[in-house]
Amino acid sequence: MAEPSSQEQITTNNDAPANVEVDTSYENDSAYGDELSSYSASLTSSVLDYRHENGRRYHKYRDGSYLLPNDESESDRLDMLHELCLMALHRKLYLAPIKKPRRVIDLATGTGLWAIDFADEHPDAEVIGCDLSPTQPTLVPPNVKFLVDHIESEWAYESNPFDFIHARYLTCSIKSYPKLIKQCYRSVKPGGWVEFQDWDAYPLSEDDSLKDTGFKRFYDEVIGAFEDAGYEARPGAKLEQWFKDAGFVNIHVEKFIIPYGVWPKDRHLKKLGAWNQAQLEAAGFEGGALAVLTRFKQWTKEEVIVLASQARADGRKRNVHPMFYFWVVYGQRPEE
Secondary structure (H helix, E strand, O other): OOOOOOOOOOOOOOOOOOOOOOOOOOOOHHHHHHHHHHHHHHHHHHHHOEEEEOOEEEEOOOOOOOOOOOOHHHHHHHHHHHHHHHHHOOOOOOOOOOOOOOEEEEEOOOOOHHHHHHHHHOOOOEEEEEEOOOOOOOOOOOOEEEEEOOOOOOOOOOOOOEEEEEEEOOOOOOOOHHHHHHHHHHHEEEEEEEEEEEEEEEEEOOOOOOOOOHHHHHHHHHHHHHHHOOOOOOOHHHHHHHHHHHOOEEEEEEEEEEEOOOOOOOHHHHHHHHHHHHHHHHHHHHHHHHHHHHHHOOOOHHHHHHHHHHHHHHHOOOOOOOEEEEEEEEEEOOOO
């Protein structure tokens, strides 16, 4: 493996002028203060303004870059997913062998539960959670803060890098994982760790019981629509190579089985399957399908609801045995 370059090329926004001209039209501080307040109010409004569509609420900041809802039903589902992942990882928030992290970021933090739990476990660490939507709670540990940001835009963390960068279930929301992972490499300290926990969002069955089911048709339609729209829907198995390409070393890969439903005999898998079924039945089917199918495939809301109901019905059948793979991959930036 080639050694990482000792010099990083920092890219800049090509739309930015070479010299920033000063606006001299204001002659006193009070006028400047009025303008500052106006801009602040405008920016706050753009973040808190939401898009309402098909009975669900979506982010308006960077409108359209994320196709899942950000309403209360989705927040409840994400909190259930947080518990599901904790169960799958035997109550561990992460698997990377980090030691005394001082600066940590959680990418696409969602409701912020991972960042809050991490901050509680590591009270000496500064923990940042960033997301497109400000849907996180306000009562949080003093060492955690939340930012509204788009993680696929250019970062500015290289001058103040992190000890640990964490990202979880970004599937169907990222268009270029390689670019994102390279940004993580540039923004983590030498010797620091990056960990991605993500799905292969397409279900499988070891006994071919998904054949000709509404459950399979749902994922055929939805995953195909996300991929046609340019989103990566099956990142899990590809993460290891992307980490290698970015320059990480000491890469570790683990693959977990997450069933759907209570059909497994193993008690641990049965519990995971129950939680997975609960989070998808609660809001996951419609929430995952509505925007991508109505915006990109010209489906009606009613057609999507029928598709979701067929998936839900077939998923409840005792002779249908769906499961998903969930991957945890972490790697270390080499010591300089």
